[in-house]
Amino acid sequence: MSESQTVMEKIYKKLDEITHQLNKENGQSFIENLGLAMEQMYTKNRELIEQATLQDRRKAFQFAYLSQLQKEEVQANHQITPDSIGLILGYLISQFESENQAFHIADLGGGSGHLSATIHEVMSDKTMMHHLVEVDPVLSRLSVHLANFLEIPFDVYPQDALMPLPFEEADVTIGDLPIGYYPVDERSHQMKLGFEEGHSYAHHLFIEQAITALKPSGYAFLVVPTQLFEDEKVKQLENFIATETEMQAFLNLPKNLFKNERAQKSLLILQKKEQGVTRPVEVLLANIPDLKQPQNFQNFLSELQNWMNQNHPKK
Template sequence: MTQEETVMEKLFKTLDEKAKALNEDNGQSFIENLGLAMEHVYTSERDLLEQATLQDRRKAFQFSYLSLLQQEEIQANHQITPDSIGLILGFLVKRFLKDKEELHIADMASGAGHLSASVHEVLSEQKIMHHLVEVDPVLSRVSVHLANFLEIPFDVYPQDAIMPLPFEDAEVVVGDLPIGYYPVDERSQQMALGFEEGHSFSHFLLIEQAVTALKKSGYAFLVVPSNIFEGSNVKQLQNFIATETEMQAFLNLPSTLFKNEKARKSILVLQKKETNVTKPVEVLLANIPDFKSPQQFQGFLQDLNTWMDQNHPQN
C-alpha cells in the first residue's frame, strides 16, 4: 500500500532519521539527539514544519521518542507521560477553569515536556504560560527544544522541583509525579510532608510543592499512585490535604494503561483553600473508562458535568 505519507509521518521520519544520524556522529544519548533533531527541523526545515499542526508536531515527537526507546535502555524517569493521560488532564483543567482566558500552568518534575505539550493541545483556545520544573539536565534541555519545535511558550527551570521554587501564584499545577524516596533529608525536614526519620516520599513532597506553588483557590491536577492513601504515613498526607486544600476528585485512570494493578495511577484534584471563597465539596470518586469505549467515556463525562453543576455551579 503506497498511500501518500501524512505530514505527521514525514515529520516523524525526519526527526527519527536525523536523531539516529546524529547519534552515529556524536555518541550522545538518543534523547539528547532527538532534542537536536527538533532544533534542526525548527531552523532548517521550516517548510515541512509549517505544514504541520500542533497535534502533528506533538505526535511526531512522541513517536520519535518511543522509537528511540527501542534503540536504548533508558531509566524509568525518562519515560514520557502517555498522551492519553495528558489529554485527560488538559480536559479536566478546561472543565474546572473554563472561564479563564489566561492561565499560568506549572508542571512539577516535567521531564521532556510531553505532559505540558498534551495539556496545551487541549487548551489551544486559552492563552497559556507554562512553567516547567525538571532537575534532569538532559530532559530539561529536550523540553526547551520541544517548546521551539511546537512553538508554544515554556519557561523551563532546570532545578529540583522539591527545592524552593522560583515562582508562585500559578492558577494550575499539573504533574505526573515520580514515585520514590527523596534523598535530601535537610530539605524534606523543612516541609510539612517530610518524615521525621529516614528518607521521605518524593511524591508526597511534590504534592506539597504543588499546593505551595498555587495561588489561593488555584487547582492541582496530579498523577499519583492509585494506592497513595494506603500504607504508612498516610495520616500525615490526609491531614495536609484537609488543612491546606479542598479535595475535589480522585479519578482512577484506565487499568489498560498500566502493566499491572500495582502500577496503576489516578488523578488527584485539589483546590488550594481561600478564606470565604473555597468550600468543601463532595469528593468525586470515579473510574475513568478506557478511551477506546466512547459510550462509557460519555457516561463518565455526564457524571463529571453533573458533579460540576452541583459543586461548582458557576463553572
C-alpha cells in the same frame, strides 16, 4: 492516507533519520540527539514544519521518542506520560478553569515537556504560560527544544522541583509524580510532609509543593499512585490535604494504560484553600474508562458534568 497523516509521518521519519545520523557522529544518548534533531528541523526544515499542525508535530515527536525508546534502555523517569493521560488532564483543567481565559500553569518534574505540550494542545483556545521545573539536565534541555519545535511558550527551570521555586504562584499546578524516596533530608525537614526519621516520600513532598506553588483557590491536577491512601504513613498526608486544600476528586485512570496493578495511577485534584472563597465539595470518586469505549467514556463525562453543576455551578 490523509494529508495530515502524511505530514506527521514525514516529520516523524525525518526526526528519526536525523537522530540516527547524529548518534553515529557524536555518540550522545538518543534523547539528547532527538533534541538536536528537533532544533535542526525547526531551523532548516521550515517548509515541512509550517505545513504541520501542533498535533502533527507533537505526535511526530512522541513517535520518534517511543521508537528510540525501544532501541535504548532508559531509566523510569525518562518515560513520557502517555497521550491519553495528557488529553484527560487537559479536558479536566478546561472544566475547572472554564471561567479563566488566561493562566499560568506549573508542571513540577516536567520531564520532556510532553505532558504540558498535550495539555496546551487540548486547551489551545486559552492563553497559557507554562513553567516547567525539571532537575534532569538532559530532559530539561529536551523540553526547551520541544517548546521551540512546537512553538509554544515554556519557561524551563532546570532545578530540583522540591526546592523553593523561582516564579510567582501559579493558577494551576500539574505533575506526573515520581514515586519513591527523596534523598535530600535537609530539605524535606523544612516541609510539612517530611518524615522525622529516614528519607521522606518524594510523591508526598510533590503534593505539598504543588499546593505551595498555587495561588489561593488554584487547582492541582496530579498523577499519583492508585494506592496513595493505602500506605501506613498516610496520616500526615491526609491531615495536610484536609488542612490546606479542599479535595475535589480522585479518579482512577484506565487500567489498560499500565503494565500491572501495582503500576496503576490515578488523578488527584485538589483546590488550595482560600478564606471565605473555597468551600467543601462532595469528592468525586470515579473510574475513568478506556478511551476506546466511547459509550462508557460518554457516561463518565456526563457524571463529571453533573458533579460540576452541583459543586461548581457557573456564576
